[in-house]
Amino acid sequence: MSKSVTRTCQLTGTERSTREMIRLVIDPEGVVVPDLAEKLPGRGVWITASKALLEKAEADKKWPSPLARGFKTGPIKVSDKPLSLMIDELLQRKCLSQIGLERKKGMLIPGFEKVKKALANGRASALIIANDAAEDSEQSLLNLARHTAKDLPQVRLFSRDQLAQSLGRETVVFLAWTGVQTEGRFWLDLQRLSQFRENSVS
Numbered sequence: 001m002s003k004s005v006t007r008t009c010q011l012t013g014t015e016r017s018t019r020e021m022i023r024l025v026i027d028p029e030g031v032v033v034p035d036l037a038e039k040l041p042g043r044g045v046w047i048t049a050s051k052a053l054l055e056k057a058e059a060d061k062k063w064p065s066p067l068a069r070g071f072k073t074g075p076i077k078v079s080d081k082p083l084s085l086m087i088d089e090l091l092q093r094k095c096l097s098q099i100g101l102e103r104k105k106g107m108l109i110p111g112f113e114k115v116k117k118a119l120a121n122g123r124a125s126a127l128i129i130a131n132d133a134a135e136d137s138e139q140s141l142l143n144l145a146r147h148t149a150k151d152l153p154q155v156r157l158f159s160r161d162q163l164a165q166s167l168g169r170e171t172v173v174f175l176a177w178t179g180v181q182t183e184g185r186f187w188l189d190l191q192r193l194s195q196f197r198e199n200s201v202s
Contacts, residue, residue: 007046010070011057014048019188020195021046022087024067031077032067034087036094045070049196054084091193096158096166098186099128102179103167107186109176110167112137118176119148126153126187128175130160141174153181155190157197 006015010024023035023044035044045067047054057063068076079086102108108128109118118124119141127145129138145152163172181187 009048010045011047011053011066016046016048018046019192020049022049022196024083026071026073026076029077031079032064032071032083033079034083034090036087036090043071043073049192050198051084051088051196052198054087055082058082058084088193088196091189091196092157092162095186095189095193096162098189099163099166099175100168102177102186107177107179108167109178110169110172110174112141112174115141115174115176116144118178119144119152122148123178124152124176125179125181126155126177128155128158128163128177130158130163130173131156132159133173137173155194157190157193 005018007018007021008015009021018038023038023040023046024032025035025040025042025044027033033040038044057066064076064078067078068074099108103110109115109123115124115127124145127141129141142154145154158166160171160173163175164170166172177186179186
């Protein structure tokens with residue numbers, strides 16, 4: 001991702017850091033597509049990274065004319081799949097693929113007991129919890145986290161099946177991440193997906 005600068009949201013007219021936005025471009029077939037890496041050629045327009053905001057715009061009968069004004073190319077085309085869904089799927093896929101890479105680098109610790117140990121010895125810098133985790137086991141882990149780490153971030157963006165598939169395991173419910181939040185792309189991408197959904201990281 002490129003260095004953050006300020007851009008104007010094409011949907012709201014407000015200025016934001018590009019780290020809080022999604023760049024859109026027109027592909028060779030003339031269809032508007034997201035450019036998450038911010039590297040695709042051509043004129044781009046920026047929108048606030050908010051699924052709810054984009055869904056509201058897509059439901060308007062004038063859609064996609066707000067984007068056309070930004071591209072300044074006359075009529076434009078959009079895919080049959082809503083941009084809001086397309087962006088969500090791309091962001092999620094990116095994060096899940098990186099979970100596997102973080103595990104290979106030794107930055108992710110899976111399993112309830114191992115996560116408890118990581119919390120106890122102060123290795124955990126964030127918890128990744130399946131959004132369909134059993135309430136009793138989740139509460140037990142959170143109680144331990146409160147006693148061992150103040151304000152430890154908790155990520156609830158993925159189901160246990162999605163986590164398991166990303167790590168090649170039968171089931172994954174709890175993960176401790178031991179990385180540094182200010183380094184690398186993993187935490188930044190988790191935050192971006194969370195912001196787009198406007199939930200799931202506390």
